[in-house]
Amino acid sequence: MEPRRITNTFPDALRPIMHELGSDIAAARKVRKLTQQDMADRLNVGRTTVVRLEKGDPRVSFGTYAMAAWVMGLEQGLLSVFAQERDAGFQKAARHGLPKRVRHPSPESELGDLDF
Numbered sequence: 001m002e003p004r005r006i007t008n009t010f011p012d013a014l015r016p017i018m019h020e021l022g023s024d025i026a027a028a029r030k031v032r033k034l035t036q037q038d039m040a041d042r043l044n045v046g047r048t049t050v051v052r053l054e055k056g057d058p059r060v061s062f063g064t065y066a067m068a069a070w071v072m073g074l075e076q077g078l079l080s081v082f083a084q085e086r087d088a089g090f091q092k093a094a095r096h097g098l099p100k101r102v103r104h105p106s107p108e109s110e111l112g113d114l115d116f
Helices: 012-031 036-043 047-054 062-071 076-081 088-096 107-111
Strands: none
Touching (some): 012 062, 036 062
């Protein structure tokens, strides 16, 4: 049986997103007046990998995408991708975890586990 390649199993819905990501990387590189070879040298990859990166090829490792962001000073944007405040699923779960009502603590609970 032939091994499954990521290009065969990659979801169609992600293809335009990856293409846009690659285009954004290419634009950021050009604004910084870096050639593809300059970028390749800084990423320690071949120029063809940079070409694939800028096309949004899913076979390029996430580490290479992250390094490209770092080379251009955009690495902080990577943190916001999975940030809890942007995650609707996390927000919903957090809301469901809230208590039904809030009560003032009893005087005994203010003392905690102090033994006198």
